[in-house]
Every structure is written in C-alpha cells, then in structure tokens.
Amino acid sequence: MTDTPPVRTTRPRQVRPATEGWSQKKDAEGRPLLQFASPKRGKPPVHLADMTPAERVAKVTELGLPGFRAKQIAAHYFSRYTSDPAAMTDLPAAGREELVGGLLPPLLTEVRRLQTDGGDTIKFLWKLHDGALVESVLMRYPGRITLCVSSQAGCGMNCPFCATGQAGLTRNMSAAEIVDQIVRANAVIAAGELGGKKSTDHSLERVSNIVFMGMGEPLANYARVMQAVRVMVAKQPEGLGMSARGITVSTVGLVPAITKLANEDIPVTFALSLHAPDDTLRDELIPVNSRWKVDEALDAARGYFERTGRRVSIEYALIKDMNDHGWRADLLAEKLNARGRGWVHVNPIPLNPTPGSIWTASDRDVQNEFVRRLNAAGIPTTLRDTRGKEIDGACGQLVATADDERAAAGA
Structure with a gap:
C-alpha cells in the first residue's frame, strides 16, 4: 500500500499596482493626490455650443441683428460642420465675419x-x-x-x-x-x-x-x-x-x-x-x-x-x-x-x-x-x-x- 501524495495548492500570483517611469503625486499623508478642481487658467472664448438657444438669440441681438440669425448659424455648425463665414451665404455679407466670429470662435x-x-x-x-x-x-x-x-x-x-x-x-x-x-x-x-x-x-x-x-x-x-x-x-x-x-x-x-x-x-x-x-x-x-x-x-x-x-x-x-x-x-x-x-x-x-x-x-x-x-x-x-x-x-x-x-x- 502506498501513501497518496498530498495535493499542493499554489497561491495565485498577486502583483501590486505601481507606477513606472513616473511618480504619483502624493498628499501630506502619502496617499495619491486627487484633483477635483480645475487649475485656474485663461477661459476659452464663449462659443455657440456653450449657450442655450435663448442665449444665442440674445447674443445675436446684442450684435445688432435679428434673432433668427442664431438658428441659421447653428444650422451651419451643427448640420454642415462649418465655422467658415464664406460658406454661410444666407447671412448678409456686411458684418458676416464679425457675427460668425462672435458666435463660432476657433477652439481646436x-x-x-x-x-x-x-x-x-x-x-x-x-x-x-x-x-x-x-x-x-x-x-x-x-x-x-x-x-x-x-x-x-x-x-x-x-x-x-x-x-x-x-x-x-x-x-x-x-x-x-x-x-x-x-x-x-x-x-x-x-x-x-x-x-x-x-x-x-x-x-x-x-x-x-x-x-x-x-x-x-x-x-x-x-x-x-x-x-x-x-x-x-x-x-x-x-x-x-x-x-x-x-x-x-x-x-x-x-x-x-x-x-x-x-x-x-x-x-x-x-x-x-x-x-x-x-x-x-x-x-x-x-x-x-x-x-x-x-x-x-x-x-x-x-x-x-x-x-x-x-x-x-x-x-x-x-x-x-x-x-x-x-x-x-x-x-x-x-x-x-x-x-x-x-x-x-x-x-x-x-x-x-x-x-x-x-x-x-x-x-x-x-x-x-x-x-x-x-x-x-x-x-x-x-x-x-x-x-x-x-x-x-x-x-x-x-x-x-x-x-x-x-x-x-x-x-
């Protein structure tokens, strides 16, 4: 009669998280630092997409034009994917660049x-x-x-x-x-x-x-x-x-x-x-x-x-x-x-x-x-x-x- 050899169990390998090639920012207690608040930097220009439809109309009116022009500009941007004033021929030529530039400033x-x-x-x-x-x-x-x-x-x-x-x-x-x-x-x-x-x-x-x-x-x-x-x-x-x-x-x-x-x-x-x-x-x-x-x-x-x-x-x-x-x-x-x-x-x-x-x-x-x-x-x-x-x-x-x-x- 032979003894049955004991069954060996191996623990799964456990790798601990660690950074490589860089160091985590830590707080005073040595814990990884969390940043919830955005650092203060210059704000990007306000753009049509930052505004509600009512705010867009108000902006156009402030520039001295009828409010319906806001919807025309929105249509060019959201449907035709353009911010180019030259492509917006349904807007009056006089002041067109200033109007479009005021609502669609370059962002990216x-x-x-x-x-x-x-x-x-x-x-x-x-x-x-x-x-x-x-x-x-x-x-x-x-x-x-x-x-x-x-x-x-x-x-x-x-x-x-x-x-x-x-x-x-x-x-x-x-x-x-x-x-x-x-x-x-x-x-x-x-x-x-x-x-x-x-x-x-x-x-x-x-x-x-x-x-x-x-x-x-x-x-x-x-x-x-x-x-x-x-x-x-x-x-x-x-x-x-x-x-x-x-x-x-x-x-x-x-x-x-x-x-x-x-x-x-x-x-x-x-x-x-x-x-x-x-x-x-x-x-x-x-x-x-x-x-x-x-x-x-x-x-x-x-x-x-x-x-x-x-x-x-x-x-x-x-x-x-x-x-x-x-x-x-x-x-x-x-x-x-x-x-x-x-x-x-x-x-x-x-x-x-x-x-x-x-x-x-x-x-x-x-x-x-x-x-x-x-x-x-x-x-x-x-x-x-x-x-x-x-x-x-x-x-x-x-x-x-x-x-x-x-x-x-x-x-």
Whole structure:
C-alpha cells in the first residue's frame, strides 16, 4: 500500500499596482493626490455650443441683428460642420465675419492625426486656445461610427495604470470644446477621410456614438459635460440631433455625481470603471476608492438603473496577475447579483499598455476564464474589442507626449 501524495495548492500570483517611469503625486499623508478642481487658467472664448438657444438669440441681438440669425448659424455648425463665414451665404455679407466670429470662435487646432485599422480608426491631437493638448479617437464599426472624446486636458484621478493621469489635471474643457471634437470629426467623415464603409452598411455618415473615455474624468467636469450632452441630443439645427442612448458617460466612481446624473432625465448609457471588486486592491488601483468604496459605487450604479431603466456597463481592464484572478470574477459576480438581475453588463478590456510599461494584458486563457465565470453566474459579459493600440489611441493610452508638445509648438 502506498501513501497518496498530498495535493499542493499554489497561491495565485498577486502583483501590486505601481507606477513606472513616473511618480504619483502624493498628499501630506502619502496617499495619491486627487484633483477635483480645475487649475485656474485663461477661459476659452464663449462659443455657440456653450449657450442655450435663448442665449444665442440674445447674443445675436446684442450684435445688432435679428434673432433668427442664431438658428441659421447653428444650422451651419451643427448640420454642415462649418465655422467658415464664406460658406454661410444666407447671412448678409456686411458684418458676416464679425457675427460668425462672435458666435463660432476657433477652439481646436488640429496638430496631427494618425490612422490605423485600414483607415477605420483616426486619432486626433488637438491644441486648445491656451496651448493645452487633448486627443480624441474616431472609429468606424459596422453600422455605427464612434468618437471617443476628451472632457479634460489631463486627468486628476491619478490612476497608476493610465497614461492620461501621469501629468495630472491641466484644466477642464468647456462644453463647446467637447462638442467641437464631434463637429470636427463629422467634417472629416463628410470629406471622405475615414475608411470607407461596406455596401451593406446603411448607417448615416456622421458620428452616431459618443464615449466619454478620452482624456479626463467626465463627472469631475460635470456642468460642462452635461451642457455638451444637451447640445448633442438637441434636435437640429439647435444641436447635433444625436440619441442619448448612443452616448456613454463613464466614471471611476464619483458617487454623488452618479446620483446627480441619474436625476438629469437624459437616458445616456452609464459606465462605471471598476477594475477591481475588492477595496484592498481598488484602493491602490483607483485612488478615488479612498473616498467612495466599491459597494458605494455599485449602489450608485444600481440607483442609476432604477432611476433610468438603462442597463449599466461595468468596465474592467484585465491586468496580468493583478486583477484577473478567478476569485475576483466570482466576487464581482456575487456583488452584482446581490443587487438584482438584468441591470448590468460587464465589459472586460485587455489592458492597453502605455509606452515603456511592464504592465500588460492578461493571457488569453485567463481572459476567457474570467469571462466564463461571470457568464456562468448569470452576468452578461462581453470581452471588448480594443481599437487604435498601434497609434496609442486605445483606452488608457491617451497622453500628450514630448513629441506631441514639439508638434504643437509649430501648429
């Protein structure tokens, strides 16, 4: 008779979050510094998209012209994607440039654009009026065109795995600077500069979907983001005429602002960037978790569903040996199911490494097992397609580099 050898169990490898090639800003107690308030800088010029329709009429009247001219200018901007006075021949020639310049001052200067995916993905680098740099990413998919927009120059949430937050928050963007990213993208599409669509694709040739997943934490710039959203959903010619359901507003978990968003009565898609179901890891991975814990963020997300009836997305960047363990998938499923069924969808995203980073995406079999466990627990889960990695245009990769700064200096 032989003894059965003992079964050896190995603990899963646990990598702790740490920055690479840069140092997190810390407070006096040594905790990662969070920047909620925008640093004081010169404000961008007030633009048509910053105003309500009534304010636009008042502005035109103040310039000595009939109020209906405001709607004409709005039609050119929101429907024909132009700010060029020469194209607005329905306006009187006398004083036209002054009128248009007063309502449509230049906001974004294109510094460069990079294309990949056979021309179906374009990353834009924009310079703002004060020299701040932001990026947006335009992507064609079958049946839709998505634009990933920035809402802040830089970001104050200080997450160690995200390139955008490395330099901290430069400033909030205005509502019009957010909207102008869409108008400029629509002009590019109208000019045929985005990869061609298939003959079976009968979607409109303009941006149909917006994701607030570019630079910045959208809910830390709440008022301007919501003004931009109102302009997006306003019917043409007063706005872009987009569907609120095609607009995704994401957050790392600013709980009071999530509750406020739920009460806006604008049924945008809401996404919570969770990235860890346990506070021990999330405190390190997402510094704002020191303010509002995992359960508080999930309760607020569930509250959004209850208030709007809109299913919530949970974003989860899968990072090798850090947050991709099977037990974390099980814990996530347990926490989501404890708050009911049918209210949530999980989007795991293979991490997009930043230049020079040793952080990397989970192995494919680990990704598949993470997804399998969630689906088996009854949580609808889809591994998300990542676009633009070759041009550093994927989630978490948007950052103004030294090369960008040099290019902007000559723009």
